[in-house]
Amino acid sequence: MTEPTAPGIRTVSHDLPVSAEFQAFMERDWAATPLPGDLRLPVAALTAARRERLSARFPGERIVVPAGELRVRSNDMDHRFRPHSAYAWLTGLTGEEQAGHVLVLEPDGPRRHEAVLHVRPRSPRSGDAFYRDRRYGEFWVGRRPDLGEAERMTGIRCVALDDPGQLPPGREPAGDPELAAVLSELRLVKDAWEVGQLQLAVDHTVAGFEDVVRALPRALDHPRGERWIEGVFGLRARAEGNGPGYETIAASGAHACVLHWIRNDGRLNRDELLLLDAGVETDTLYTADITRTLPLSGRFSPVQRQVYDLVLAAQEAGIAALRPGARFRDFHRAAMRVIAEGLAEWGVLKSAEGDFHRRYTLCSSGHMLGLDVHDCAQARADAYLDGVLEAGQVLTVEPGLYLQPDDETLPPELRGIGVRIEDDLVITAEGARLMSGALPRTPDAIESWMGELLEG
Numbered sequence: 001m002t003e004p005t006a007p008g009i010r011t012v013s014h015d016l017p018v019s020a021e022f023q024a025f026m027e028r029d030w031a032a033t034p035l036p037g038d039l040r041l042p043v044a045a046l047t048a049a050r051r052e053r054l055s056a057r058f059p060g061e062r063i064v065v066p067a068g069e070l071r072v073r074s075n076d077m078d079h080r081f082r083p084h085s086a087y088a089w090l091t092g093l094t095g096e097e098q099a100g101h102v103l104v105l106e107p108d109g110p111r112r113h114e115a116v117l118h119v120r121p122r123s124p125r126s127g128d129a130f131y132r133d134r135r136y137g138e139f140w141v142g143r144r145p146d147l148g149e150a151e152r153m154t155g156i157r158c159v160a161l162d163d164p165g166q167l168p169p170g171r172e173p174a175g176d177p178e179l180a181a182v183l184s185e186l187r188l189v190k191d192a193w194e195v196g197q198l199q200l201a202v203d204h205t206v207a208g209f210e211d212v213v214r215a216l217p218r219a220l221d222h223p224r225g226e227r228w229i230e231g232v233f234g235l236r237a238r239a240e241g242n243g244p245g246y247e248t249i250a251a252s253g254a255h256a257c258v259l260h261w262i263r264n265d266g267r268l269n270r271d272e273l274l275l276l277d278a279g280v281e282t283d284t285l286y287t288a289d290i291t292r293t294l295p296l297s298g299r300f301s302p303v304q305r306q307v308y309d310l311v312l313a314a315q316e317a318g319i320a321a322l323r324p325g326a327r328f329r330d331f332h333r334a335a336m337r338v339i340a341e342g343l344a345e346w347g348v349l350k351s352a353e354g355d356f357h358r359r360y361t362l363c364s365s366g367h368m369l370g371l372d373v374h375d376c377a378q379a380r381a382d383a384y385l386d387g388v389l390e391a392g393q394v395l396t397v398e399p400g401l402y403l404q405p406d407d408e409t410l411p412p413e414l415r416g417i418g419v420r421i422e423d424d425l426v427i428t429a430e431g432a433r434l435m436s437g438a439l440p441r442t443p444d445a446i447e448s449w450m451g452e453l454l455e456g
Contacts, residue, residue: 018128030125035145039152043092043284046193048155050186051090055105055113057182062170063105063113065090065183067098070135078135082242085285085371086173086183091117091154094242094285097144102167103156117154118161122146177378184379187370189392194286194370195426198394199435201241201288202424204280206438208236209292212276213453216268220296225268226250229276237280245287246373249277252296256418257402259362270297273304275418279373289373289396290436291422298450300443303413307401308443311419314338314399315441318365322397322425322432326389332365335399348410360403366396369424389427394435398422 041047054063067083081099088094091103100120105113122145123130123138131139138144150158173180190198211232212219219228229250237244251261252268256275268274274296279288293311295304318335339361340352349356368375368384375394376384400420403410421441425432440449 018132023128026128026131027126033143035143035149039145039149040155041092041153043193044153044155046191047090047092051105051113051115053186054090054182056111057186058105058171058179059111060107062107062168063179064167064170064172065103065105066172066174067093067101067103070099076134080243082285084173085187085375088285089183089187089371090115091156092284093154094283097142101161104167104170106168115156117150117156117158118167119147119150119158120144120161121150173378180378181380181383184376185383188368188376188379188383189390190370190394190426191392195392195394197282197284197286198288198369198424198426201245201280201282201286202290202435203438204236204240204282205278205288205290206436207240208233208278208280209276209290209439210453211236213294213450214456216296216454220268220270223267224265226252226255226264226266229268229274230264233276233278237278241280241282242285243281245279245281245289249275249291251275251277251418254405254416254418256293256420257404257416258418259400259402268296271301272296273417273419275420277420277422285371287369287371287373288424288436289369289398289422290424290439291398291400291420292439292441292446293419293421294446294450298454299447304417304419305443307403307414307417307419308421310339310342311399311401311421312441312443313342314365315397315421315423318397318399319423319425319432319434322389322395322427324389324391324427324429328385328387328389331397335365335397336361339399339401346414348414359407359409360401361399362402363400365399366422369394369396391427391429393427394424395427396422396424 065087067087070078070081073079081096083094083098087103102118104116106116108114130137134140145153147158171179173183212229215232219225222228230248233248234244247262249261250264252266252274253272255261255266256273273293275293277291279290281287300308314335317338318331321331321334336357340357343349343357344352398420402418403414405416407415424435426435440446
């Protein structure tokens with residue numbers, strides 16, 4: 001069992017002391033191992049322009065953007081590290097070795113800044129940190145770039161990180177709502193490279209959904225089939241990218257009425273639906289976010305199809321409302337109008353007017369997408385929720401109906417059915433492009449797609 005001692009050093013409570021002779025032996029006869037090839041990150045030219053845009057918003061002020069620190073999961077074991085999205089966007093650095101690193105924009109005259117990266121350099125072959133430091137030592141967690149390599153990767157001047165507490169004071173996103181808002185707002189419109197990364201995330205996610213359908217026979221036989229589904233998708237996400245962009249929702253039956261069901265410990269029933277909400281995050285940390293609701297038997301029952309058709313009609317209305325200049329909330333309003341009218345036609349609501357439909361929909365119908373699954377969430381309302389859509393923005397459209405199993409306002413046959421359909425779209429000059437169109441959405445197409453995958 002390990003226990004933390006000095007900052008950054010973890011020792012083993014039953015370790016023997018290291019002799020001077022052993023220490024000298026460990027410090028000698030190591031070959032040079034420079035990182036091979038051209039180290040320049042493909043996104044480095046774009047990150048320079050991003051930093052210039054941020055610089056222009058805060059002339060003469062020091063800006064401090066930390067990557068974040070490791071967080072303990074249990075005792076001496078840390079969570080897997082993912083850099084803060086603003087840090088990744090400004091530097092292009094996305095690896096686990098970025099824990100503790102800090103980007104500082106130092107004022108350089110009244111109208112510009114110099115970017116300086118404070119990084120933990122590669123472990124030297126002197127001292128014992130490289131083989132005894134269980135949190136940062138190279139022999140424990142892998143090689144880090146040295147300062148020169150980090151500079152070639154990013155095009156940013158790099159200095160050794162000694163103690164984050166000794167960094168000069170400045171504005172940091174944590175505790176500075178204005179800076180956090182600006183960093184979100186600068187990311188609202190994606191450049192072509194970002195859209196390409198998001199399309200890659202979507203394509204890998206489509207493959208993950210196909211994997212899930214192929215795995216359904218085994219999942220149906222397992223007492224925790226939802227976990228089997230989660231694991232199958234997670235394999236694709238880790239094989240093709242950094243992992244899932246968020247906790248996978250694999251919700252069967254009435255679990256689909258819990259919007260963020262991530263326990264995923266339920267059995268699958270052939271007579272019920274599976275709501276799968278999942279997304280692959282690329283190695284560059286851009287994530288997809290797609291939901292499909294699938295009949296576990298391979299065929300929708302009449303009542304399942306009834307609910308699905310209404311949600312699909314709502315999604316189609318929402319997608320049709322997407323175009324540059326439209327209000328962000330327009331697509332949600334269009335989708336909810338269809339839902340309300342449908343519930344009134346079923347006799348669940350007395351009228352489509354008012355907001356009574358919200359009992360069965362619970363949440364909004366979409367959000368921005370990018371480095372975060374709920375991207376740009378710190379943006380001010382006038383730039384996002386109450387703003388207008390622009391070409392280059394990427395978002396989801398995801399209406400749903402969540403008909404709770406204990407809701408006595410519903411006829412018994414509808415209770416316990418949850419349906420969400422979610423797709424990723426990029427706003428274009430003409431309207432919107434469906435990025436996730438490779439996954440079928442209509443009931444007939446879903447049944448045909450599932451049949452082909454299961455037969456194959």
